[in-house]
Amino acid sequence: MKKLAIARGIKQMSKSNSFRDVAVVSVASHQTKTLSEVNEVQLMADLISNCRKSAGVTQEEIGFTCSGSSDFLAGQAFSFVHTLDSVGAFPPISESHVEMDGAFALYEAWVKLQIGEVDTALVYSYGKPSAGSVIDVLATQLDPYYVSPLWPDCFSLAALQARVLLDKGLITLEKMAEISMRSQKNGFNNPNAVRSSKDVSLENLMNEPAIVDPLRASDIAEIADGGCAVILAAGDKAKSFCERPAWIKGIDHRVDSHTLGVRDLTRSPSAFLAAEKAGRNADRLDLAEIHGMTSTQELILEKEFDLSEETLVNLSGGCLASDTMMASGLIRISEVASRIISGQVDRGLAHATSGPCLQQNLVCILEGE
Amino acid sequence: MSELEKPLRAELTVEYPFTRTTGKVIGAFMTGLREKRLFGIKRSDGSVLVPPLEYDPVSSEPLTEMVEVSQSGVVETWTWIDPPRPQSPWDDPHALALIRLDGTDTSMLHAVLVGSRSEMRTGMRVTAQWKEERVGHIADLKGFIQETEEVHS
Amino acid sequence: MTDPNSPPASLSEEVEIPESISGLEPVRSVRSPIRLIYDFVPSPPVQEYLRSYKKKKILGHRSPIDGAVFVPPRGVDPRHGVLIEESVELSDTGHVGNFCITHLPIPGRDDLDTPYVSAWIHLDGANVGFLGLVSGCENDEVHIGMRVQAVWKEEEELGNTAENILYWKPTGEPAVPIEKAGNRAWDQADE
Numbered sequence: 093m094k095k096l097a098i099a100r101g102i103k104q105m106s107k108s109n110s111f112r113d114v115a116v117v118s119v120a121s122h123q124t125k126t127l128s129e130v131n132e133v134q135l136m137a138d139l140i141s142n143c144r145k146s147a148g149v150t151q152e153e154i155g156f157t158c159s160g161s162s163d164f165l166a167g168q169a170f171s172f173v174h175t176l177d178s179v180g181a182f183p184p185i186s187e188s189h190v191e192m193d194g195a196f197a198l199y200e201a202w203v204k205l206q207i208g209e210v211d212t213a214l215v216y217s218y219g220k221p222s223a224g225s226v227i228d229v230l231a232t233q234l235d236p237y238y239v240s241p242l243w244p245d246c247f248s249l250a251a252l253q254a255r256v257l258l259d260k261g262l263i264t265l266e267k268m269a270e271i272s273m274r275s276q277k278n279g280f281n282n283p284n285a286v287r288s289s290k291d292v293s294l295e296n297l298m299n300e301p302a303i304v305d306p307l308r309a310s311d312i313a314e315i316a317d318g319g320c321a322v323i324l325a326a327g328d329k330a331k332s333f334c335e336r337p338a339w340i341k342g343i344d345h346r347v348d349s350h351t352l353g354v355r356d357l358t359r360s361p362s363a364f365l366a367a368e369k370a371g372r373n374a375d376r377l378d379l380a381e382i383h384g385m386t387s388t389q390e391l392i393l394e395k396e397f398d399l400s401e402e403t404l405v406n407l408s409g410g411c412l413a414s415d416t417m418m419a420s421g422l423i424r425i426s427e428v429a430s431r432i433i434s435g436q437v438d439r440g441l442a443h444a445t446s447g448p449c450l451q452q453n454l455v456c457i458l459e460g461e
Numbered sequence: 462m463s464e465l466e467k468p469l470r471a472e473l474t475v476e477y478p479f480t481r482t483t484g485k486v487i488g489a490f491m492t493g494l495r496e497k498r499l500f501g502i503k504r505s506d507g508s509v510l511v512p513p514l515e516y517d518p519v520s521s522e523p524l525t526e527m528v529e530v531s532q533s534g535v536v537e538t539w540t541w542i543d544p545p546r547p548q549s550p551w552d553d554p555h556a557l558a559l560i561r562l563d564g565t566d567t568s569m570l571h572a573v574l575v576g577s578r579s580e581m582r583t584g585m586r587v588t589a590q591w592k593e594e595r596v597g598h599i600a601d602l603k604g605f606i607q608e609t610e611e612v613h614s
Numbered sequence: 615m616t617d618p619n620s621p622p623a624s625l626s627e628e629v630e631i632p633e634s635i636s637g638l639e640p641v642r643s644v645r646s647p648i649r650l651i652y653d654f655v656p657s658p659p660v661q662e663y664l665r666s667y668k669k670k671k672i673l674g675h676r677s678p679i680d681g682a683v684f685v686p687p688r689g690v691d692p693r694h695g696v697l698i699e700e701s702v703e704l705s706d707t708g709h710v711g712n713f714c715i716t717h718l719p720i721p722g723r724d725d726l727d728t729p730y731v732s733a734w735i736h737l738d739g740a741n742v743g744f745l746g747l748v749s750g751c752e753n754d755e756v757h758i759g760m761r762v763q764a765v766w767k768e769e770e771e772l773g774n775t776a777e778n779i780l781y782w783k784p785t786g787e788p789a790v791p792i793e794k795a796g797n798r799a800w801d802q803a804d805e
Contacts, residue, residue, distance in 0.1 A: 128468065131657030134689045137697055151695065167475050167652035177688060180695030224652040228546060236479075236646050237487050238512045239570055241599050243549040244542075248557050251540035259538070259583050305541045305578055349518040353559060353568040354510065357538070469661050469774050473652040482643045485629040491641035493632065500632055525629045548649060597641030 114205045115330040115337030116322055116429035116458065118147035123284035123318030123414040123423070126222040132166070136178035136218055136319050143321040144214070147333040151180050154323075155210025157187045158201040160194035160217035161418050164229045175218065186210070193217060194320060194422030195383075195444030195454050201324055202343055211329045218319030219418040226315055226417050234448065235350060246385065247312055249448045251304045253357040254388040258306060262358055263391050265306065269297040271387035272310040272412055279409025284423070286414045287314040311387040313415035320422045322429070338429035338458040341439075342371035345454035352448065360450035364396040367441065370455040377403045378437035381424035383445045385411050392450060397441060407431070421445065425456050432460035486515045489527055491597035499589065501530045501565050508566035512599075532589040533608055534562035541578035550600040556581045560605055572604035580607070659689040662701065664774040670766055674740050676700040682741040706764035707785065708737035711796025715753050731756050735782055736796055743796060750783030758796065759789035 120143040127135060144150065157179055161172045168174075172189045181187065190197045194217025201213035221229075227245035234240040257263045272292075279288030292310075300308035323333065330337040346362035346369070349355055380403050384390035390410065399405060406413075408427045411420055421444020428440035439459045446452040483491055486502060490513050493500040502513035503526040511530055516523055536558045543554035551572060558581075559568035573587055587605035595601035631640075656664065663673045663686050675687035675698040683702055684691065691698055713733035720726060731753050734743035748756050750765065762782040772778050792798070 128655070129658065131660075131689065134657060134697060137690045137695050140695060164650065167473050167650060167654070174688075177690045177692035178695050180691070180693055182693040223654060224650060228548070228650060231546070232648055232650075236481055237483065237491070237644055238599055241550070241644075241646050242557075242570065242572070243546040244557055244570065245546060248540050248542060252538045252557070252559055255538045255540065255583065305539075351514060351518060351567070352570060353512075354514075354518045466665075468655050469664055470653055470655045473654040475648075475650045475652070477648045479646045479648060480643050481646055483641060485631075488640050488642055489629065489631050489635065491644060492635045492638060495641060496635055496638065498632070498634055523627075525627050527630055527632050529632050529634060598644050 112206055112208065112326045113330070113339055114202055114324055114326050115334070115339045116425065116433075117325045117330050117334035117337050118143050118323040119321070119426035119430050119433075120146070121284060121318065121320035121419075121423050121426050123286065123316045123416050123419075125286045125316055127220055127317040132218050132220050132319065133175055133178050136175050136216060136321065139319055139321045140178050140214065140216055143216075143323055147323045147325070149212060149323060149333060151185065151214075152183075154212050154214045155186065156201055156204045156213040157181075157185055158189065158197040158204075158213065158215050159187075160190045160192050160197035160422065161219065162191055162229070164232060165219050165221060165224060165226065165417055167224055179214070179216075192446055193418055193420065193444050194322075195425055195442075195456070196345065196421070196446070198322060198324070198422060198425060198456070199343055199345060199454060202340060205324060205326050211326045213324040214321065215324060215422065216319065216321040217419040217422045219416045220317045221315050221417050222317050230417075230448075239352070246448060247304045247307065249352070250312075250386045250389060251307050252352075253392075253449045254306050254311075254386065256357045257388055257391070260358060263388060266294070266298065267391060268311050268387040269294050269308075271390050272297050272308075275387075275406060275409045275412035276310070278407050279413030282408050282413060284316075284318065284414050285409045286316045288409055288413055307386055307388070310412070313385040313411040314413060316414040316416050318414070318416040318419055318423075320419045320426050322422060322426055334433060336433050336435060336460050338432035338460055340456060341374070341459045342369070342457040343455070344369035345452065347447070347452040348450075350447065350451060355449070355451075357449055358392065360392055360396050360453060363393055363443070363445075363450055363453035363455070366453045366455040367397050367443075370441075370457045372397060372441055372455065372457060374457075375439055375459075377439055377441050379404045379407060379428055379431060379440035380443070381406055381408060381410070381427045381440065382443045383411060383421050383424050384450070385415060385445075387412065389445075389450055393443060397443070397455075403441075404437075421454065425458070428456075428458050432458055435460070484515065486513050486524070486527065489513070493529075494599065494601040495595045495597040497591050497595070499530050499532055499562065500527050501562075502527050509564065510567045511562055511565045511569050530565050531563035533586060534560050534565070536573060536581070536583055536585050536587055537561050537568050538583060539573060539581050541581070542572075551604070555604065558587075558605070560587060571599075571602055574604040574606050657689055659687045659698075659701075663687050666703075667776070667778050668772050668774050670706070670772070670778070672704045672706055672737065673701050674704050674737070676702050683739055684742055685737060685740045686744060702739070704737045704739050706737070706766075706779075708735050708740070708743075708762060708782075709790045709795060710734070710748060710756060710758055710760045710762060710782075711736040711743040712758060713748060713756050715756075729753055733782065734796060735762065741800070746779065747781040748783075749781040755784070757789060759792055759794075761785045761787040761789060
C-alpha cells in the first residue's frame with residue numbers, strides 16, 4: 093500500500109489545540125450465525141482478555157471501561173451488568189454503558205480520554221439477536237404514538253427507502269446486486285462473515301425474488317451473534333501498547349429527525365455532516381467500513397461520504413456478510429483500525445448507524461503514521 | 462452432558478403494558494382519529510405536517526396551529542408485508558406505505574389494503590378507511606384503500 | 615423545587631384545536647403494549663447445572679485463579695474476567711448469609727404466603743451465595759449464620775429448573791459466627 097504522498101500540513105484536529113491524540117491500539121471481534129457453545133459473557137471474557145493481552149495492558153491499568161448493548165435485544169433489564177463479569181470488575185472500575193452500538197460507547201470513551209483524567213479505555217459491545225426477534229425489538233424504538241403500534245420492521249422501512257431511490261432513478265436493481273456481490277466476495281476472507289461466497293454471480297443475485305419488496309435476501313443484512321472489544325490509549329501510552337497505533341483523527345456523530353415522513357429518505361444529512369465534522373476531507377481515504385443494513389443504504393452512504401474509486405469499501409463484507417445489532421458499528425471501527433495497525437492501509441473512515449433508515453450516524457476517521 | 466441431549470431452552474416473554482399520556486397536540490390527533498378525522502399541524506412557513514409534531518423538526522420552535530386535512534392522498538413509497546408481524550393491527554398481508562395526504566407537506570406511515578403487491582404503485586391515489594369501533598389510536602385507521610375514481614392531476 | 619400540583623407548562627402558546635373536535639372529550643392517553651418473545655438457550659455451564667439440579671446435585675464453578683467457588687456456575691470468574699472450566703459438586707447444606715422478611719405480595723406469585731423470608735444462601739464449600747426462600751421455622755427465628763438444608767420437590771416433580779428446591783429449612787445446628795457468615799468470609803484471609 094503506498095504511503096501518503098501528500099505532505100502533512102495542518103490537519104483537521106489542530107484547529108483546536110486541546111485535542112489529545114487518541115488511538116485504537118488493539119481489537120478483537122467474533123461473529124457467528126448463532127452463539128451456541130458459549131453465552132455473551134463467555135464470548136466477551138475471551139475477546140476482552142485477548143484484546144488486553146495484545147495491547148499488553150491489565151484491567152487494573154485501564155482508566156475507563158465503556159460498553160454498548162441492548163437490554164431489549166437480550167430480553168433482560170440491566171443485562172449488561174452480567175457482562176461485566178467478563179471484564180473482571182473487581183476492585184471496582186470506572187465504567188459506563190450506552191444502550192447503543194459500541195461505536196457510541198467508543199465516542200464516550202474518547203471524550204473521557206479528551207478530558208485528560210485517564211489515558212486508556214476499554215470499549216466493548218455485543219449482541220445475541222438469535223435469541224429473540226431483532227426486527228420486532230427495533231420496532232420498539234420508533235415513535236410510540238404514530239409508528240411503533242404498527243410494528244413496522246427495520247427491513248420494511250429500509251425497503252420504503254429503497255423504493256424511493258429506485259423510483260427517482262438514483263440507483264438500480266443491478267447496482268444493488270453489485271453491492272451484494274462485493275460484500276459476499278469480500279466476506280469470503282473474513283472469519284466473522286456468516287454469508288460469503290467466492291464466486292457468487294451478479295446473475296444469481298439479480299434472479300433472486302424480492303422478499304421485502306424491492307429488497308432481495310442478498311440485499312439485506314445477515315443477522316449474526318457476536319461481539320467486539322477495542323482498547324483506546326492516548327499519546328505516548330498508545331505508542332507503548334502498539335507499534336503502529338490507529339490514531340483517531342476525528343470523530344463525530346449527528347442525528348436526523350426521527351419522523352420518517354419529514355425526511356428525504358434518499359439522503360442521510362447526518363451521515364454527511366458527521367463525516368465533514370470528523371475531517372473526512374482532510375486527506376484521501378484508503379478504506380471505508382460503512383454500516384449499512386442493506387445494499388441500498390450502502391449506496392446512500394457511499395454518496396454521502398463521497399467515496400471514489402480509490403477507496404476500498406467494506407473489505408470485511410460489511411453488514412451484508414455479518415450484522416450484529418449493537419456491535420456492527422464498533423466492528424467497522426475495529427476493521428479499519430486493525431488494517432491500519434497491520435500496515436495494510438494508512439487512512440480510513442469507519443461508520444456506525446442507529447435508528448431507522450440511517451437516521452443517526454457516527455463517523456470516525458483513523459490514520460496510521 | 463451427552464452429545465445426544467438437545468440443549469435446554471425456555472421461552473422468555475417480556476411484556477410491558479404501557480399507557481402513554483399524549484399531551485395537547487398528539488391528544489388532539491388521537492381525538493380526531495376517534496371522530497374519523499385527520500389533523501395536521503402548521504409550521505411557521507405555512508406547510509402542514511401530518512401526523513402533527515409538537516415541535517418544528519428543523520427550527521424546534523413549538524407548533525400550535527392544528528388543521529383538518531384531507532383523507533385522500535398519494536402513495537409516495539411502499540413495500541409489501543407478508544406475513545404481518547404478530548403484534549401489528551393486521552392479520553393479512555398488506556402494503557406498508559408512506560402516504561402524502563392532499564394539501565399536506567409530509568407523509569404518514571400506514572397500510573394500504575390491497576389483495577396483492579401487484580396492485581401497488583408509487584403515485585397511486587388512496588383514501589382512508591376507518592374501523593367501526595374507534596378509541597383514539599393510530600389503528601383506528603384500518604388503513605388506506607385505493608380511490609375508486611381516477612383523479613387527473 | 616417545582617410545585618407538584620401544577621403540571622409543567624408547555625413552551626408554546628395554547629394549541630389551537632380544530633373546530634370539529636372542540637368541546638369533545640379529548641383523548642389523553644394511548645395504550646401501547648409491547649410483547650417480546652425470546653428463545654432463551656442457557657450457556658453450557660448453566661445447561662450442565664440445570665441437568666444436575668434435576669438429579670438433586672448442585673454444581674458450582676471453581677476459579678482457576680484462587681479456587682474460589684461460585685454457585686450457580688456462569689462460566690467466568692467475575693472478579694478477573696477469566697473463563698472457568700472446573701465444576702465442583704456442592705452439598706445441599708449451608709447457612710444464611712443475609713436475609714430479609716417481606717410483607718408485600720409479589721404479583722404472579724400467589725404460592726408465596728406473606729410474610730416470607732428471602733435469604734442469601736451460602737452453601738458449604740461455596741464462596742458466594744444465591745437467593746433462596748427460608749421456611750420451616752418462625753420468621754423471627756431466622757438469623758445470619760443460621761445453618762440450613764434444602765427441601766427438595768418430590769422425585770417425580772423434579773425438572774431442569776431452579777424451582778426444584780422448595781425452600782431451605784433450619785437444621786438446628788449451631789450457627790456460623792457472624793464474622794464468618796455470608797460475604798464477611800471474603801474478608802478473612804484464606805489459609
